[in-house]
Amino acid sequence: MPTPVALQTREEIAVVPAGGAEAPCCVPAHGQDTLAATEAEALASRFKALADPNRLRILSIVSSSPEAETCVCDLSEPLGLGQPTVSHHLKIMVEAGLLNREKRGVWAYYSLVPGALDSLAATLAPKD
Template identity: 50%
Template sequence: MSTPVRVPARDVADCCPPLGVAALDQDAAEQLSGALKAIADPARLRIVSMVAAADAGELCACDLPGRLGLSQPTVSHHCRVLVDAGILSREKRGTWAWYALVPGALDAVASVLTGRPARGSALR
């Protein structure tokens, strides 16, 4: 029969370093969850990726249906969700809408994924 060995209690701070980033408050969590929901869709994630990769930093809505293999109304819906979430901005030029990433909009999302503090967030 074995005898249990008693290990002296240690201060939690000795083994568990403090969090480097403050926990989200309720408002920040709601804003961030909206952004995460918006980009969680594969088509919307591809749209964000395409806009981010665009040479001019913006992309015409006319370029998206062919690249995505989706109809124009479906693409418009996905872009609207991204605009409403504060991830993309929309500028109407003639017949077409042009989309660009909102500066800093993805910083808060990246900070949650990397554990690094966000530089500034433009999320709504």
Template identity: 80%
Template sequence: MPTHGQNALEPAEANALATRFKALADPNRLRILSIVSSSAEAETCVCDLTEPLDLGQPTVSHHLKILVDAGLLNREKRGVWAYYSLAPNALDSLAATLTQKA
């Protein structure tokens, strides 16, 4: 009977990784991550994302929710606006998980 390597993904780990990869599998969400990560303030208001993405606010909010739920972005509500920043080490930990399991 074949044995599985010690570094093989557990089902819960595989599900968490799949959620993150699904979140990254959309060009608009990749652009959102790029805009947020390249911002001088290390955060971006939802109000500043609709124009560069050429998308309506409800669509942008949908993409942002997916990125927050996947643990890639943090959301902070200030008054009527929400500000988004990269979750600390989210992308680094994703890459590290893949290289450890490979």
């Protein structure tokens, strides 16, 4: 047979009035370490630019290049994508501040923006 459960009466339930003496269950964090709205929008744009498998592959190809840069002409084949699609992905990454673009003659060369990935990683690391 199940054990009976004792129910509380209204008098037994503690009611704390608004602005009561009890401390809140948690303290809201409104310190210097929280993101401002404009900073959050900029970070979201960068993370959104990375939220595509082809863009992550482009980032990997560019960052692993011995010259620390890659010609747009060298990206279509390893990605299995057409030139217009590769150019679209590169444009998004440049606008997000992840890649630099340098035009040399008819070709464009892409390199990582110094510190761009470090700053993204820092936003994910816990603050001490």
